[in-house]
Amino acid sequence: MQVDKVTETLRETAQAIILPRYRALALGDVMEKSPGEVVTTADREAEDLITRRLRGVLDAPVVGEEAVAANPRLIHALSAAATVWLVDPLDGTANFVAGSPDYAVMAALVRNGHTVASWIVRPVCDRAYVAEHGAGAWRDGVRVSRAPASDDPARLRGAVLTRFLTPAARTRVEGVASRFAALEPGAQCSGVDYPRLVDGELDFVAFRRILPWDHAPGAFLLTEAGGVVRHFDHTTYRPTDTRPGLLTAAGASCWQAVRSVLHL
Numbered sequence: 001m002q003v004d005k006v007t008e009t010l011r012e013t014a015q016a017i018i019l020p021r022y023r024a025l026a027l028g029d030v031m032e033k034s035p036g037e038v039v040t041t042a043d044r045e046a047e048d049l050i051t052r053r054l055r056g057v058l059d060a061p062v063v064g065e066e067a068v069a070a071n072p073r074l075i076h077a078l079s080a081a082a083t084v085w086l087v088d089p090l091d092g093t094a095n096f097v098a099g100s101p102d103y104a105v106m107a108a109l110v111r112n113g114h115t116v117a118s119w120i121v122r123p124v125c126d127r128a129y130v131a132e133h134g135a136g137a138w139r140d141g142v143r144v145s146r147a148p149a150s151d152d153p154a155r156l157r158g159a160v161l162t163r164f165l166t167p168a169a170r171t172r173v174e175g176v177a178s179r180f181a182a183l184e185p186g187a188q189c190s191g192v193d194y195p196r197l198v199d200g201e202l203d204f205v206a207f208r209r210i211l212p213w214d215h216a217p218g219a220f221l222l223t224e225a226g227g228v229v230r231h232f233d234h235t236t237y238r239p240t241d242t243r244p245g246l247l248t249a250a251g252a253s254c255w256q257a258v259r260s261v262l263h264l
Contacts (some may be wrong), residue, residue: 002057006119009053009121010105017046018090022124023099028101030097030247031159033069038093046089050107055086062087063230064211079240084110086239088124092189104191114140120191120216129195129221135197137225146225149203149249153179153261154202156254158261159186159193164208164220164244169264175259194218197248198225204249204258212239215246222248228255232264 021029021042030236033039044066051062061077064087068074078084085107090096092103101124120129131137137144138190149156158180161172177183185191186205196202198221207215216239219229229237232245245264249255 010121011048014045018042043090048067057067065260085211091191101191102192106191106217115216115220118220131221131224146227146250151253151257157182158204161186179258190214190218208247
């Protein structure tokens with residue numbers, strides 16, 4: 001597996017297509033692909049380039065966010081094919097449009113329904129997170145691991161992405177926020193929030209909407225670093241499972257402590 005070649009592909013795509021448009025989007029570069037969801041020419045062009053280059057690394061179907069938006073049937077390859085590339089060419093598009101640096105370029109390799117390698121590149125700071133099955137998690141070539149966090153909620157810092165929660169669930173989260181050391185809405189970008197957890201800035205992150213290109217890269221990175229990624233019913237996350245609700249945490253005890261408070 002040419003791990004470095006994939007990292008290079010994501011970095012070069014960001015340099016060639018994404019960064020030149022950062023805070024420089026032209027009229028017509030931003031479109032609404034569904035109610036409340038924006039897409040830019042950078043998303044689409046980046047996915048086209050990444051798709052071509054990944055197939056040169058390993059000839060397998062590519063399930064990209066924008067390709068699936070155009071043809072929803074493409075998502076079935078994730079379950080039907082033995083090996084699949086997952087691509088999110090510009091995770092955090094709304095942040096990118098707003099001029100925030102909180103966006104990422106992501107990819108994952110999935111075999112028989114399980115992620116075996118993942119990549120997250122943060123273009124603005126030129127930071128790359130890479131994980132490979134059995135080889136651990138790496139940040140810019142340096143191996144990283146996440147020590148278990150406390151099982152005392154009052155000592156935990158976390159994020160709950162409330163955008164897709166029901167009104168009742170949002171009210172419940174607001175009601176228990178004071179039981180944690182800190183609770184924030186997150187960066188609204190999985191490619192930022194998962195690395196923050198790995199780097200120790202957060203102890204847990206809870207999500208409602210689960211799309212494979214959003215979560216396969218970061219979930220695998222976190223588990224290879226020693227963290228825990230599970231649905232709220234305790235089942236382990238797999239990229240083929242899009243049931244809503246996912247809790248990620250620095251260790252099993254931390255995960256259980258957060259779940260007992262949030263009840264999502």
